[in-house]
Amino acid sequence: MNPEELKETYTTLLNAYLFGGDDEAALYKAYEFSRESIQERVGLEEIAAVHIDGIGKLINKVPFNEIPLIISKSSIFLLEFIMNFSLLYKEYFELWEKTGSQLHEAIKQTGDALTACLDLDETLKIISSLMQKTTGSDSILIYLLKNSHLKQVHTDNIVIETLPKEAATHSTLAWDAISDATIKISITPEDMKKYPAPRIKNGIKPSSALAIPLIGKNMVIGAIECYYEIPHALIGVDNNTLLNLASSAARSIENIYRLKGTNEHKNMLTPDEAASRCKVARRIILGEGVEGYHLPNKICKGLKGLIEHLDSIKDEDVRWVVRWIEYLGDTELAVQIKAHPEEFKEIISNRYEQLKKFVL
Known part of the structure; x- marks a missing residue:
């Protein structure tokens, strides 16, 4: 149907409704059309455009004082005409909501299976x-975070020889x-x-x-990079859904680490590694060599000092705590709080419980 045929x-049909005398028959034809x-x-x-054009032409043949009545009556015709459009849009959005709900449920079930x-x-x-x-x-x-560096652990449909060098992973989208x-x-x-x-x-x-962070309950796991041959924008799935899915994936890896005993403990490290870990831990836990976090009547030295005054920190202050933790050098902790600020x-x-064994 070209524009002229539509017009x-x-x-x-509008003329028949306004001046034909058989309103019901005219409205039925409008419905069918x-x-x-x-x-x-x-x-x-x-x-809308053809309605405005049509009513503009038709009111030229009626007395001036009847124009308001004609325009009012024409609106009934327009409403009847677009009724089918309204039903179509309603069906579309109901289908969209159903599809979205099914997608979310499928993702949840897959996340449960992952764990x-x-x-x-x-x-x-x-x-x-x-x-x-x-x-x-x-x-x-897929990257996993190892000792503050990203390690490539899984690829799908990628030319291995073209992977970024691990020394450059801090400049990646994943990082x-x-x-x-x-x-x-x-x-x-x-x-x-x-x-x-x-x-x-x-x-x-x-x-x-696009890159999606893998953040578990107690640790930052890594990130996933997704690549496209052509420019691509996410459609049909929102960011929160992807982040929730990534969180399930991260927790599944976290569980594997925990159950297989891959979490490092100081008695599993070499002497040099233990010394280095202790130095970093003392900076974060005790605040050695760094500025403390300032509360109204207190300066908290390291996480140990912060733990003692957690109840004094308001929700609106969390972003400042995150910046201070980044200053301490604990990027992993800062990322976890950014991901779940309500659980800071x-x-x-x-x-604190994880790191104190290297200090106390």
């Missing part, structure tokens, strides 16, 4: 497959996602130039990418 038919218009993918803005898997390699495969399907990406690169505890998107050519990116399996250089007291307490 001519609509105006004819609206169904045809929907099938022809006519937009509401086009209907039941205790093999790291298999878990990484599941995470990679799920993220690839959820984000619609062409390739996946920025971890640092800000949020999803990072690189979609323009200028954005893509900022970060090292591997080539997709067919040798194509990706045109866009519990997160700080857990971190």
Whole structure:
């Protein structure tokens, strides 16, 4: 249906309704024509335009004092005409909500399944497959955080020889996602130039990418980078859904670490490693060599001092606490709090318990 056909038919039907004398028959024809218009993918803005044009032409043949009545009556015709559009949009949004609910439930179920898997390699495969399907990406690169460095542990559909060197991982999109505890998107050519990116399996250089942090309950696990052959914007899944999925994935890896005893303890380290770890821990726990956190009537030295006054810290002060913790050098703790600010007291307490064995 071309614009002229739409305008001519609509105006004819409107004229029949306003001046034909058989309102019911005219409205029924309008209803039928609206169904045809929907099938022809006519937009509401086009209907509004032809209605205004049609009523403008038709009121020229009526006395001036009858124009308000004609315009009022024409609005009934317009409402009847767009009734089908209203029903269509309602069905569309109901379907969208149902689809979104199904997607969220599927992600939740998959997340639950992830936590039941205790093999790291298999878990990484599941995470990679799920993220690839959820984000619609062409390739996946998973990093795990090891001693403040990102280590590439799993790839899918990536040319291995083109992977960023591990020495450069602090300049990756994944590292920025971890640092800000949020999803990072690189979609323009200028954005893509900022970060090292591997080539997709067919040798194509990706045109866009996104990075999702993996933040568990008690530790920062790493991040996932998703690459696309063409510029891509996330559609059909929101950031919170992806972050929740990534959180489930992170907790599954966290469980594997815990159950397999891979969490480091000072008696598992070499003497040099233990000494280095103790020095860092004393800085964070006791605040040695650094400025304390200032409360109204108290200066807290390290996490030990902060723990004693956690109840004095208000929710609006959390961002300042995060900056101070970054200043201490505990990036991992800062990221955890950024990801779950409402749980900052519990997160700080857990971190204190983790590190105090290297100091006290």
